[in-house]
Each structure stands twice: as structure tokens, then as C-alpha cells.
Amino acid sequence: MPTPAKPVIVAAAPAPSKPAVAVPPVTPPPPAVIADGSREVELAVRAWARAWSEKNMAQYLAAYDKNFETPGQQSRSAWEQDRRLRIVGKSRISVDLLELQVSAKGNRAVAKFRQDYKADALAILSRKTLELVKTGDRWLIVKESSGG
Template sequence: MALSRFFAVAAACIVLAASPVLADEVQEINQQYRSGNLSGALTRANAYLAKNPKDAQTRFIKGLILADQGKTNEAIAVFTGLTEDYPELPEPYNNLAVLYASQNKYAAAKNALEMAIRTHPSYATAHENLGDIYAKMASLAYDKALALDSKNAAAQTKLALIQDLIGGQPAKPATSKVIPAASKPIAKPVAAEPAPAAKPTPAKPSPVNAAPASKEVEAAVTRWAQAWSARNVDAYLAAYASDFTAEGLTHAEWEAQRRARITAPASITVKISNLKIEQQGDIAHARFSQTYRSDRHQSTVRKTLKLALQNGQWRIVGETSN
């Protein structure tokens, strides 16, 4: 969510007191991570943990690194392990909530935040984040109500109020960087002063799902292009449905092909423009101009992505270009 790197790592210091030499090593790993050298910091953290597997600080840093790399499930495993070994710390639960929210697993995020509050009742960030989770869950419930009864004026007004309250900015992880997969705000920086309460102005009811879904589809397409540009293969492949196939290949063969093509160039830049989205229920078509540049090749094509809403996330199920 919104813990700063320093605060997040410092929290782990509550658990263990290391010798000066070990403490220096951990601080150097942390500084390497904060400088943006994620790969180097992760390699060093793994080497350190091979000798000190219970070190809470380094495990915490490793979780932050994995989250920044888009390896959400691996980061979840790290923070889950911390909650099991050090259940008295609220920060790992808070970070778990961020990661679960990025996967649209709001019930799991709620449970994690409730555990954070149970271990530390005065943890204000967790209380605020829990309120945001409840707001998001309320939005989904009103959305479902409108899907069943599009003429429900009360649900339309409530949905508009909730959306005005929670806004449309992406969530922030414990490292204060944006987690690409999130579609709604889940936290605010720890140091930020709470905004004064204001009475929302009822918005004019809009067609069912049109505005929020279009924004979420646009966010999914943007994350896909960003992952490709970053050569983050795991995040790129996660943008597709698990049964996606292309060029007559099986899904496994297609994944292997894409992995090779994305990791081979030294650099890749993918830019999209003139994005237009058409949506009907749980299916959407995103049409745009794609400019691809690498140290080996460059091209500009018109592309269409077909996306389907699967388990609360928009996944690519079809892809064509000309």
C-alpha cells in the first residue's frame, strides 16, 4: 500500500537485532534495492538468506523487490511466511493486502488488514486501507445490482457516489510505487494528512459498467504495454488468459516463443496511441496504433486486443494486427 521503503524495512527491525556486520549487509541490500537495482538486490538478498533464512529484515526487502518486479505470487509467499513466523508484525499483513488487491482479491485483502489491526489496533494505515477495501467491495456489489436491474436508480446513485469517493487512481504498494494490476486506490501514503470529509455530489447515472469497465480495460492494456517495454515476461504473460493460443501453437509453446522474443533484445519500447475501447458485458475490444522499437527491429501496426473479464481481471483472449 503506502509504506515508504524505509518504514517498511525498519518495521522488521522490531523482530531481530543483528550484529553490526550483518546489519551493514542488510542495509547495503536495502540501499541497492532503493537505488533501483532490483536484480542485483534480489541476488544478494537470496545469498544472504541462504545463510540467515530467518532474517526478517532481508525477507521483508525480498518481498518488496518481488512486488516491484511484478512477481506478485512470489511476493505473497514471502509476506505470508513473515506473518507465520512473526505474527506480531502488522506490516506484512498490510503488504499482503496490497498484493491481494492488485489481483482483485478483495476478500483476502480485507482479511489481511483485519489481521494487521488485530495485531496492532492503533495501526492507522490499516484502518484507512480497510475502509478503502470496503468501498471497493461496495462498488462491486452496486455494479452487480445494476447488471441485474439496470433501471435501479438508487443503485446507480450509490455507485456514482462510491466511485467519486474512491476515485480512479491505481493502488500504491508498500514501496510507494504503483502496482500495475490494481484498478482502484487501496491506500494513501503514511505521511499524508487525511483529507477533510466532503459531501459527494451525486453524479448523473451512466450506462451499466460503461465508465468503470472502460477505465479498467484501458488500465489492463496499459499494463500489458508497460510490461512488454520493461521486458518483464512474467507480467506480460499474466496479461493473457491461461488458455490463450496464437499462430497454431499450444499455450505452452506460445509462452516459450514470447519469452524468447522478449528477452532476446537488449531493449524494447512499446507505445500505444489512439486507443478506442468497445465493451459488451464481460467482453471488450481495444483498438489502437502500436509502435514497437528494439535494438533489432521497429514497426508500427494497428492492433486489436480482445479482452474478457475473468475472475475480476481483464485478460487478453484474442490478438490481431495489420
């Protein structure tokens, strides 16, 4: 007759002497660019360039404040019509922002960058400065200048 198997005894782990203390995760302070609005301005400027590249006129024109200083003292409607003709008429547009630097203080900001613009057979690399103002929760362009 076979011998019966001996029962296996499993010892329980000893109970901890102190309860475990949960350590909250360390949250780093937000970067300074968020505190002064620079990140929001950068996102607004990049959205403007993307809308231009995609020839999305509604988004492109919406990036400009109602008090935008149009070049040559054109009326806003004449400026918008000119922009539509110059943008929609291109078969392709590419607007890349290089070396983007943003400074923001309060509800005003300045974005400086090199703009690599390509459209059809035209290619222009130029310096550009956008002055923006915060209107509600959006950063909008109030002045645009090239060169310098």
C-alpha cells in the same frame, strides 16, 4: 498623575437568526466509460504494454487468458517459450499505444490501437486489436491480431 486608560468594550457579533444548513458537495455522476468497464480494460491493456516494454515476462504472460488463441495453433507452452526468446533477448523494448479505443460489453471487450513498437534496430508502427474477457476481477487477452 496619569489618567487611567479607559476600558475598551468589544461588542459580540449578533447570533444568526437561523442555523447554517450544510450543503452536501455535488458529486458528478461517474463517466460512462467506468460504467461499462472500458476504463478497467484500458488500464489492463496499458499494463500489458508496460510489462512488455519492461521485459517483465511474468506480468506480460499473465495478461493472457488461459484460453488465448495462440497464432498458428501453437501450444500455449510453445508460444510462451517463443515470446520469452523474442522479448528477453532484446537489449531494449518500447511499446507505445496510440489512439487507443476500447469498447466493453458485459464480460467481453475489444481494444483497438496503433502500436509503436521499437526494439534494438527494429521499429514498427502497426494497427493492433486485442479481444479481452473479464475473468474474476481481471481483463485478460483472449485474441490478438495485427493489421486492418
